[in-house]
Amino acid sequence: MSSFWERILIGRRIKKKLSDPPGYKMSKEKKREFYAQLFDIKAEVEMRAIPKRRVFMKGLAGVTLSLFILVLMYNLFRPNYPYVSRIRGMVKVFRSARNEWVFVQDDKLRLHRDDMVKTFGDGQVDVIYRDEYHLRLKNNSEMKLVNVPSGVIGSDIKYSVNRGKVFAYYKRSQLYKRSLSLVTPQADVSVIGTDFMVETSPNFGSTWVGVLNGVVKVSAFDLKQAVMPKEMSVLVDAGKKTRVLSGRAPLQPERMLEDELFELEELYRIGTKPQIALLISTGETRTRELLSIVPLFVAADAKHKIAREIRKISEQFRYALKEGTKEQFLFNIRQFEHIVDRYPSPKYDVQFLLLIGAYYKYVNEGEKSIETFKRILRDYPRSRLASIAQCAIGIIYEEVLDDPAKARSAYEDVISKYPLSVEVEEAKAGLERLGL
C-alpha cells in the first residue's frame, strides 16, 4: 500500500474516531457569572459614556477658546481704517488703488493708505478713527493718509496736510500708545501729551499751530533734507500758538488771542469734550490768565438749563466788560452765584467759582474774591484746580489788599499743599517779591 493511500485510510479512521464529540454543559454558577459580567459591561459602557461627554465638553471648550483667540488675534492685528463722516458741501476722495478721484456722498467711506481727501468751496468733512482721533478738514483743504497702523502693530498715525485748515482732536489710547502726526510742507505737528487739539493752516508758505488742550510738539520740516532737526522743535502748551515758516525753526510759542481761542472753540464740538469749560491753559501762568478774565466756553448744542443760563450771563458779562458799570458786574456775579447755589454740580462748580472770584478781583472786590476762592478750598479741596484758587488768594492779598503777611502765608500754602502743581513757580516768585 502506498503512503498516499495509507494517509487516506489513517485520516478516515482518525476522523471517524474523533467525530461527534460529546457535549458539555456549563455549570449554572458559571452562567450566572457570565451574565453578571455581561451586565457589568453595560455599567462599563455607561462609565465610558461619562468621559465621552466630558471629552465632548472639553472639545467644545477648546473650540470656543480657539475661536475666542482667533477673534482676539483678528481684532488685534487687522488694519482698522479711518473713515470719512459728516460730509458737508463738495468733498472728493482720491482712491490710490484705482488712481481716480471720487465724489464722497456716503457716510463711513473707508480711507486706505495714500488716499487723499479734498474739500471744495465751503465743504467740510470729518475723518474718524475709532475713539483715538477725530480730524476735521475745513474748507478748501487737502489731506493725505500717509500711514495707518494695523491693530497693535504699526507705527504712528500720520497725515500729510497739503493745504488748508485741519482741526484735530486726539485721545491717546492706553492700549496702542501711538502718536498722531500732521505733516505740512513746513512742519510736523505731533502729540506728546494726553489730549490735544491743534489747528494747522499751511497757507502762504507757513504753518500756524494753535493748541487748546494738552501738549503738542511742533518741528520744522526741512524739505531739502527731509529731516526734522531736534533744535528746530518747540513744545506748544494749551492756550498757546506758534508759526513755522518754510525752512525755519518754529517761532517761540505765545498766548493765543481771544479771537483765536473763540475760533478754536469749534474743537469742543468734535470728539468727546465737556459742554461747558473754562478756557484756561495748563501753564504756570494760568492763575494770572484767570485773574485777567478768561473766556468760558459753552457748547452750542448744550441744551440743559445751566448751559442756557450761563450763555445768557456770559453775554451780559461780555457787554459789561465793554461798556458796563461796576453795579452791572456785581449784578451779573450775583446771578452767577445764584446758579452755583441753585444747581450744584461738582463737574462745573469749581470752574464757575474760579470765574466768579476772578470777576470780583476784576472789580476790585478783593475780600469777596478771596471768600469765593476759599469756598473752593473748603468745598473741593481735592480738585485739580484748587491750587489755582490758593495761588489766586496770595496774588489778591499781595496786589489788591496789600497784605504781605497773608499773601506770604497763602503762597507758602501753595508750596506745602500743592507741591506738584504748576502754581508753585508763581508762589515762589511771589515770595521773592515779598522779600523772602
Add this chain to the structure above:
Amino acid sequence: MVLGCKSDSFSQDIIGVRILKKDIFFSDNELIARSKKGDKQAFGMLFEKYHERILGYLYRYIGDFQLAEDSTVKVFLSVYRNISNYTEQGLFLHWLYRISTNEAKNQLKANSRKKEVSIDAPAKFDARKTLADIMPDERSRPDDIVATKELKEIYYKIVGSFDKKYKDVLLLCDVEGLSNVDAAKVLGMNPLTVGTRLSRARKILHDIMKKYKI
C-alpha cells in the same frame, strides 16, 4: 429585559433567553446586529447557541474543565466587547473559534505548560498523571472498554497532550468538523500547511492508538 439588574432579575433573564431560543428563530446576523446595538438578550441567545461547542473545544484544547469554563466566559465577554469589529465575513462560529484558540493558547501559556510532550511527561489535563496512566492497560481487552464515549474521552485527552500546532488542526478539522480552508482561516495560516500538519497529527495519533491497541 431589565438591564443593570444583577440579582433577582438575573435568573429571569436567562429563562427569558431560553424561551426566546425555543420559540423564535433568529439568524446569527440578526442577533449580531442587535448585539452591536447593545441588545443583551440577543447576545444571550448567541451565547446559549454556541457556548457548549466552545466549551467543548476549549476543554479539549486546555484539558481542564474548570479552566475551559472560565475561558468560555472570557471568550464570550470578549466577543461582546468587540462585536462591533465583527465584519460578518465568514461564519460567526469561525470567529468564535479564532478567539477561543487565542484564549486557549493564552491560558496554556499562563499555566506554563510544556510545548513538547513525551510519553512519560505529565499529561496536560492532569498534572498528577502521566500519559501512560491515561492509556488503557495492555492486559485489558478492547472489549473491556465498553463505552465509546469513554474511549473518545481518551482520544481527546491524547490529542490534548499534543503540541499546539498539531492540536489546533486536529481539534478544528477532525473534532469540530471544519474543512482545511476554514481551519486555515481560523488559524490564520495557509490551507496547505493545515493539510500537512493534519496529516502528521493523524499519523502520530494513529501510531499511539496502534501502540496501545485502542
